[in-house]
Amino acid sequence: xxxxxxxxxxxxxxxxxxxxxxxxxxxxxxxxxxxxxxxxxxxxxxxxxxxxxxxxxxxxxxxxxxxxxxxxxxxxxxxxxxxxxxxxxxxxxxxxxxxxxxxxxxxxxxxxxxxxxxxxxxxxxxxxxxxxxxxxxxxxxxxxxxxxxxxxxxxxxxxxxxxxxxxxxxxxxxxxxxxxxxxxxxxxxxxxxxxx
Ligand SMILES: C[S@@+](CC[C@H](N)C(=O)[O-])C[C@H]1O[C@@H](n2cnc3c(N)ncnc32)[C@H](O)[C@@H]1O
Numbered sequence: 001x002x003x004x005x006x007x008x009x010x011x012x013x014x015x016x017x018x019x020x021x022x023x024x025x026x027x028x029x030x031x032x033x034x035x036x037x038x039x040x041x042x043x044x045x046x047x048x049x050x051x052x053x054x055x056x057x058x059x060x061x062x063x064x065x066x067x068x069x070x071x072x073x074x075x076x077x078x079x080x081x082x083x084x085x086x087x088x089x090x091x092x093x094x095x096x097x098x099x100x101x102x103x104x105x106x107x108x109x110x111x112x113x114x115x116x117x118x119x120x121x122x123x124x125x126x127x128x129x130x131x132x133x134x135x136x137x138x139x140x141x142x143x144x145x146x147x148x149x150x151x152x153x154x155x156x157x158x159x160x161x162x163x164x165x166x167x168x169x170x171x172x173x174x175x176x177x178x179x180x181x182x183x184x185x186x187x188x189x190x191x192x193x194x195x196x
Contacts, residue, residue, distance in 0.1 A: 005030045006098060009068070013100055018075040021068070026182060034097060035068040036129040037151055037186050041076070046179045047149065048077035050190045051124045054147045054176075060084070060117055061126040062139050067101035069128055074101075081126075084114060086135075110138060118142040124149055133162040140170075148173055148191040157185035165189035 005028055012021045019041065025031050026038035039047070051059060057079065061070045064083025073081040081101075085091055088105035106114045117123070118139065124147035130136060140148070148169065152161040163169060165178065165187040173191040180187055 006034060009034055010098055013068070013071065016075065018072040022072065026184070034066050036065075037069065037181050037184070039069075039072070039188070040182050043179060043181050043188060044073065044076035046188060047073060048079060050149070050177065051077075051079055051147060054124070054190075054192060055122065056124040056145070056147050057122050058082075058120075059124050059126050059149075060120075061128065062135075063127060063130045063132070064101070064103065066097045067099050067103055071100040082117075084117075108135070110142060115142050119144050121145050123147075126151070127163065128152070129161050130163065131161045136163050146193040148193070150189045150191070151181070152186065154180075154185050154187045 005025060009021055009025065022038045022040065031038060059073060059079050059081040061081060061083040064070050064085055067083045070081040070083040073079060083101055083103055084106055085103045086106055086108055090096055091099065091103055091105070104114065121144060123145045125139065125143050125145060126149045127136060128151040150163055150165045152165045153159040154165060166175070166189055169191055172193050174194060176190050176192050178187050178189040
């Protein structure tokens with residue numbers, strides 16, 4: 001079953017069919033092996049509009065996993081989207097899930113190249129189903145941009161992430177808007193940092 005979904009998605013990825021991937025697999029029981037959240041076209045448009053309205057021209061996703069979401073954001077919105085993962089050895093081993101973009105790797109202590117990427121005022125920083133609070137805070141400490149997007153489960157979903165989309169960021173961040181991912185109890189929350 002798991003192999004089937006992976007192979008099917010790989011095949012659609014090769015053909016550039018991001019809409020088909022989202023529409024076919026958003027309810028699949030094994031979907032989290034590849035990606036936790038499969039947004040709709042409306043959700044992608046919401047991300048694109050939010051990022052562009054706030055003066056950003058790219059997205060940097062932390063804890064991107066397979067990079068499928070990041071590939072689909074690029075396809076759906078034309079916003080260049082890159083992804084960072086920890087533990088390069090695991091992601092290069094033969095048991096790791098497939099990857100859909102070239103991943104950027106870091107050690108748990110952020111490396112210079114990654115810190116350089118975080119020094120950008122036109123990058124929106126994305127965390128999707130991230131679950132590492134100390135690392136989240138470390139990334140935000142180095143990030144000089146003003147747009148933060150958190151995708152994750154709302155109350156009632158029964159899944160834990162840290163940060164959650166609501167209520168988990170410091171006071172310098174203002175929640176500007178949010179949208180539910182389909183009718184999934186997952187939410188996309190967009191924050192702006194007030195001028196420092
Ligand atoms: C629950 S997974 C979510 C993956 C993907 N974003 C998704 O939605 O399917 C969380 C990911 O965060 C990564 N992660 C944990 N600590 C990290 C760190 N310090 N830097 C980058 N990625 C990290 C993990 O390796 C894991 O792949």
